[in-house]
Amino acid sequence: MKELKIYQVDAFSEKIFGGNPAAIVPLTAWLEDGKLQKIAMENNLSETAFYVKEEEQYQIRWFTPKVEVDLCGHATLASAHVLFEHEGFQRDILHFYSHRSGNLNVKKSTIGLTLDFPTDTVERTKISNEMLGCFTHKPIEAYRGKTDLVLVFQNEEDIRQLQFDLEKIKLIDARGVIATAKGEEVDFVSRFFGPQVGVPEDPVTGSAHTTLTPIWAEKLGKNKLTARQLSQRGGALTCELLGERVEITGKAVTYLEGRIFV
Structure with a gap:
């Protein structure tokens, strides 16, 4: 049995109980994949990040309670x-x-x-009946990134009041579905739904902003943008498009430090 450190950090927040909680488990060497997945399932947060130091950098991986994912912004912020x-x-x-x-x-x-x-590759796509069935409000545009579907809605109030059908969202061929609109006090707002990967609604999704930033940079004609994710916990981000890279800035606060035995 191994004894490992574990931290829980609220990312994209200046105070606990805000932003997106992530579990962070520092490792000296990789455990088997099945063990990593079981730890993430036991934590039951949207993501658990594991890292291993290798020379001057840190190898990092992210797991939802169900699967390993390609990229996770809030758990990377929390790991840092x-x-x-x-x-x-x-x-x-x-x-x-x-x-x-x-x-x-x-x-x-x-x-x-x-x-x-890295900036996501985004393409405009047709709004299908499958997409329309996911939400009570009707989107006005749709885009596809490498892993997520983006639906653009009329205004911020649509995003705040959005009612959704998780069983229908599960049928969308994507890691998750991002709902977004122009913001009232920030440049754009969003919500993220990922029942496909075990995350019904993610509180704050850093990786989604690699997709949202190029979309809103083009729409608003500027590369530096303020954003807010309108989940129950909520989170604030500043995003800057730098060609093939996106910079996403936020704060984080520690909630828990402990030990796990696996």
Whole structure:
């Protein structure tokens, strides 16, 4: 039996009980995949991140309670927070590497932690009857990224009041469905639904903003954008489109530090 450290961090929030909670498990060597998945299932959060230090960078992987995912923004932000605040990392830039998403850097500054992620490839697509059946409000545009479907709605109130059918969303061929609209006090707002991967509604989805940022940068004619995810917990982000990369900035706070025995 192994004894491992575990942290729970609320990402994209300045206070506990806000943003998106992620579990972070630092490792000295990788456990078998089945064990990683069971730990994530036991934690029962939208994502559990594991990392292993290898020379000057950290290998990182993310698991929902059901599957390993290609990219997770909030759990990467939370992992950086753990390294900076609890695990003695001294420099201002962290270098993560994912075998699914490549190089992912995180920079610490006075305004928070900034994720440097690859910009998603986004294409406009036709609104299908399958998409229309997922929500009570009717989307006005649809886009497809590498893993997610994006539905654009008329206004922020549509996103706030959105009623949804998780069984129908499960039938969409995507990691998840992002609902978005132009914001009233921020540039754009969104919600994220991922029952396909065991996450009915994600509180704050950093990776979704690699898809949303190029869409809204084009619509609004600017590359630096403010965003808010309108889940029950809510979360605030600042996004900047830098060609093939997107910078996503937010804050994080530690909720729990403990040990697990596996």
